[in-house]
Amino acid sequence: MPPLIEVRDLRFRYEDGTQALKGVNFRLDPGESVALLGPNGSGKTTFVMHLNGLLSGEGSIQVCGMTVESRNLPAIRRKIGLVFQDAESQLFMPTVLEDVAFGPLNLGISQQQAVDHATTALETVGMAAAASRAPYHLSAGEKRKVAIAGILAMDPEILVLDEPTTSLDPPAQRSLAELLASLPQAKILVTHDIPFVQSLCKRAAFFQDGIIAAEGFVEEIVSRFGWGLGLERSKSRI
Amino acid sequence: MHHVVLEHWSRGSSPLHRRDPRAKFGALLVFLVVLATAHRSLPLLSVALMALLAGVLVWGRIPLLGALARATVVLPFTLVFAGVCWAAGDPARGLALLLKSYLSALAVLTVVSTTPLPLLLRGLETAGVPRFLLMVAQFLYRYLFVISEEAQHMRVAARSRGGATRDLATQPARFRAAAGALAVLFARSYARAGGIHRAMLARGFLGHFRALGSLDFRGSDAAFLVTASLAPILVRAVIERMA
Amino acid sequence: MEAVHIYDGFLSTPVWAAMDAAAAPAVGYIVRRAQRGFDDSRVPLLGVMGAFVFAAQMINFPVGVGTSGHLVGGALLACTLGPAAASVVMCAIIAIQALVFQDGGILALGANLVNMALVGVLAGYLPFYLWGETRWRNLAIFSGGALSVMVSAMLALAELLFSGVPMPGSMLGVSLGLFAVSALLEGAITLAVVQALEAIQPGFIRIPAAGRSFARGAVGLAAVLLAAVGFLFASAAPDGIERLGLLTGAAHSRTVIRSPLAGYELSFLQTPWVRKAGAGLAGVGLIYGACLLIGRGVARRRSA
Numbered sequence: 001m002p003p004l005i006e007v008r009d010l011r012f013r014y015e016d017g018t019q020a021l022k023g024v025n026f027r028l029d030p031g032e033s034v035a036l037l038g039p040n041g042s043g044k045t046t047f048v049m050h051l052n053g054l055l056s057g058e059g060s061i062q063v064c065g066m067t068v069e070s071r072n073l074p075a076i077r078r079k080i081g082l083v084f085q086d087a088e089s090q091l092f093m094p095t096v097l098e099d100v101a102f103g104p105l106n107l108g109i110s111q112q113q114a115v116d117h118a119t120t121a122l123e124t125v126g127m128a129a130a131a132s133r134a135p136y137h138l139s140a141g142e143k144r145k146v147a148i149a150g151i152l153a154m155d156p157e158i159l160v161l162d163e164p165t166t167s168l169d170p171p172a173q174r175s176l177a178e179l180l181a182s183l184p185q186a187k188i189l190v191t192h193d194i195p196f197v198q199s200l201c202k203r204a205a206f207f208q209d210g211i212i213a214a215e216g217f218v219e220e221i222v223s224r225f226g227w228g229l230g231l232e233r234s235k236s237r238i
Numbered sequence: 239m240h241h242v243v244l245e246h247w248s249r250g251s252s253p254l255h256r257r258d259p260r261a262k263f264g265a266l267l268v269f270l271v272v273l274a275t276a277h278r279s280l281p282l283l284s285v286a287l288m289a290l291l292a293g294v295l296v297w298g299r300i301p302l303l304g305a306l307a308r309a310t311v312v313l314p315f316t317l318v319f320a321g322v323c324w325a326a327g328d329p330a331r332g333l334a335l336l337l338k339s340y341l342s343a344l345a346v347l348t349v350v351s352t353t354p355l356p357l358l359l360r361g362l363e364t365a366g367v368p369r370f371l372l373m374v375a376q377f378l379y380r381y382l383f384v385i386s387e388e389a390q391h392m393r394v395a396a397r398s399r400g401g402a403t404r405d406l407a408t409q410p411a412r413f414r415a416a417a418g419a420l421a422v423l424f425a426r427s428y429a430r431a432g433g434i435h436r437a438m439l440a441r442g443f444l445g446h447f448r449a450l451g452s453l454d455f456r457g458s459d460a461a462f463l464v465t466a467s468l469a470p471i472l473v474r475a476v477i478e479r480m481a
Numbered sequence: 482m483e484a485v486h487i488y489d490g491f492l493s494t495p496v497w498a499a500m501d502a503a504a505a506p507a508v509g510y511i512v513r514r515a516q517r518g519f520d521d522s523r524v525p526l527l528g529v530m531g532a533f534v535f536a537a538q539m540i541n542f543p544v545g546v547g548t549s550g551h552l553v554g555g556a557l558l559a560c561t562l563g564p565a566a567a568s569v570v571m572c573a574i575i576a577i578q579a580l581v582f583q584d585g586g587i588l589a590l591g592a593n594l595v596n597m598a599l600v601g602v603l604a605g606y607l608p609f610y611l612w613g614e615t616r617w618r619n620l621a622i623f624s625g626g627a628l629s630v631m632v633s634a635m636l637a638l639a640e641l642l643f644s645g646v647p648m649p650g651s652m653l654g655v656s657l658g659l660f661a662v663s664a665l666l667e668g669a670i671t672l673a674v675v676q677a678l679e680a681i682q683p684g685f686i687r688i689p690a691a692g693r694s695f696a697r698g699a700v701g702l703a704a705v706l707l708a709a710v711g712f713l714f715a716s717a718a719p720d721g722i723e724r725l726g727l728l729t730g731a732a733h734s735r736t737v738i739r740s741p742l743a744g745y746e747l748s749f750l751q752t753p754w755v756r757k758a759g760a761g762l763a764g765v766g767l768i769y770g771a772c773l774l775i776g777r778g779v780a781r782r783r784s785a
Binding site: 049052074077081092093095097098101102105106114150 | 245354355356376377379380381383384430433434436437438439440441442443444448449450451452
Binding site: 240241244266267270271273274275308309311312315316319322323326328331334335337338339341342343346347350355358366368370371373374375376377378379380381382384385386388389390392393409412413414416417418419420421422423424425427428430431432434435438443445446447 | 488489490491494497505508509512513515516520521522524525526527528529530531532533535536537539540541542543544552561569570572573574576577579580581582583584586587588646647648649652669670673674676677678680681682685
């Protein structure tokens with residue numbers, strides 16, 4: 001099966017001269033869930049922003065068989081949905097329904113179809129009852145779910161989530177993990193939350209200094225780079 | 239906070255809430271013009287118009303006393319001028335200022351407390367207000383509380399670092415600190431706008447906002463517009479004829 | 482009181498109607514200028530920066546003992562977002578203030594928009610436009626802040642006086658004095674924030690458009706100041722206008738119109754208003770001309 005995402009030798013430099021990505025190679029197959037781990041500033045978020053063309057660097061990126069370049073962006077942004085860390089900046093319309101329908105409306109379909117897509121997406125994430133509420137009044141977990149609904153409404157094949165458990169209490173984290181586990185799309189999770197990752201992903205890629213230093217099973221990567229909390233070691237000391 | 243209360247009231251349900259925002263705004267304009275151009279029998283007219291507004295508020299299931307209290311925001315400014323009028327020997331004019339400004343504010347409150355602001359803004363588009371401006375106002379309203387909360391946090395943080403001394407000697411430093419806080423808030427707001435724009439692009443934004451749903455101007459809205467517009471006109475005509 | 486929001490009930494019918502009529506096309510024009518080439522992509526930035534200005538009111542700047550002031554924002558927005566975008570943001574702010582907070586009237590909205598969002602922002606930007614790249618930069622930014630508040634206040638006072646709101650000379654003097662203090666404070670705050678912003682990220686502050694015309698900018702600034710002062714003078718000294726009217730022969734046009742509405746007091750059809758309004762509209766026209774001059778000048782340079 002052809003990969004959903006294929007990245008070859010991706011390099012990117014910010015305006016101030018920082019070389020954020022120094023030759024990243026990456027591949028995502030249909031139905032996979034991959035975690036992107038690594039220190040802050042190692043290029044994880046910069047990398048995912050290339051996948052839907054928000055940033056553009058050198059090298060080649062293919063998403064669902066299309067090269068990521070400006071003429072393909074509308075189609076690509078339909079296939080790959082990005083959920084950012086700050087949910088408040090993603091729910092910018094006056095009501096939940098209007099916000100979730102924003103994506104479908106941009107695809108050029110009719111208002112009624114957009115409402116239908118939005119309603120279905122809200123039901124999938126369990127937030128249908130909040131359709132006419134203002135986003136400001138929702139809890140952090142609810143906002144995260146509505147943001148995901150906003151992406152699901154466009155019927156993507158790939159979900160990318162940047163730090164999805166930020167500000168979520170454990171029940172909300174569990175709820176989110178259950179939701180994500182139930183979704184059939186391929187997923188990329190950029191996160192520091194190891195337990196969350198372990199419940200959802202088999203594979204992980206470790207970013208370090210602008211490249212992927214290693215890829216493999218989640219447990220391997222975590223223990224190789226000491227990326228867990230180290231509680232397993234302290235337990236054996238007792 | 240004022241706009242939080244208004245936001246809450248505007249999401250209520252009543253026959254008035256269900257009216258088309260354009261009908262409500264049109265009736266509001268008629269009311270305001272009738273009031274603004276009135277010069278005779280103002281005290282009596284004011285009582286009659288107040289009763290009219292109170293009736294509408296009750297019909298809209300808005301807490302009457304709360305609304306009457308909130309309209310008093312105009313009073314500080316107006317009382318100063320009313321005082322000057324009284325001192326200049328023209329108390330009638332001072333009274334006119336008080337009555338007109340208070341009733342106008344109450345009338346606006348009646349419409350805004352029974353119409354969610356984004357809906358009202360959309361209604362204004364029919365009146366020819368540029369859509370770009372209305373969208374800016376909509377986004378402003380959406381992030382008003384968010385950014386205000388950030389500012390509040392910064393204020394608290396500054397205070398807990400000892401910024402509350404009233405010493406004149408520290409004023410230049412505190413002035414600079416406040417400017418620094420504003421600059422940080424500016425930068426954060428600017429960055430947030432960038433984040434919003436990225437989120438919009440990520441969901442296929444191509445440069446133009448499309449409206450979801452259209453406003454339906456029904457028979458009941460037309461009936462409301464006609465009735466609500468005629469009411470203040472008739473009230474004034476009757477009162478001025480009586481005088 | 483840093484910025485004067487006029488409530489309904491203060492302005493006489495000819496004044497609020499004329500200001501609404503003046504504001505409508507001006508707002509349409511400035512929106513098209515702000516939007517040019519940007520489609521709707523700038524909406525989030527302008528909206529969020531409008532929310533910023535609101536929130537900025539919470540940050541207190543200590544002045545003297547026990548008092549403090551806050552940012553009004555027109556000049557700061559103009560130096561960072563550009564004058565057209567700044568005007569649009571101020572329009573949105575004033576509209577939200579009137580609708581949601583009842584801070585300012587609806588019939589008086591035109592007047593408030595002209596005072597604060599249009600002329601006020603222009604007055605706040607022109608010094609920066611003229612001297613922003615010279616060694617007088619700091620003074621230019623300070624003056625912009627001060628002028629934006631002062632000009633807005635003067636126009637508001639003029640409109641109130643034109644409407645017949647009584648203001649004894651002493652009260653006028655005290656008001657102008659208070660506004661002058663507010664104006665100086667706004668200048669100081671604007672400059673302080675601009676400097677703090679440059680320390681964070683120099684790119685925030687615009688560079689006045691390359692190819693700008695100093696002559697047109699200077700004419701614009703002179704026109705704005707002349708109009709503001711002239712407006713106020715004309716409204717506060719109606720006798721002068723009467724004499725002017727007699728001189729020009731306008732006094733002979735005493736027409737009394739009988740209409741079905743004769744029972745209502747149509748004060749705006751009486752002759753003294755015609756002369757006063759003429760002066761007022763001339764002032765507004767002067768400002769319009771200034772804006773169009775500058776606008777065309779900038780546009781021509783850019784397309785060249």
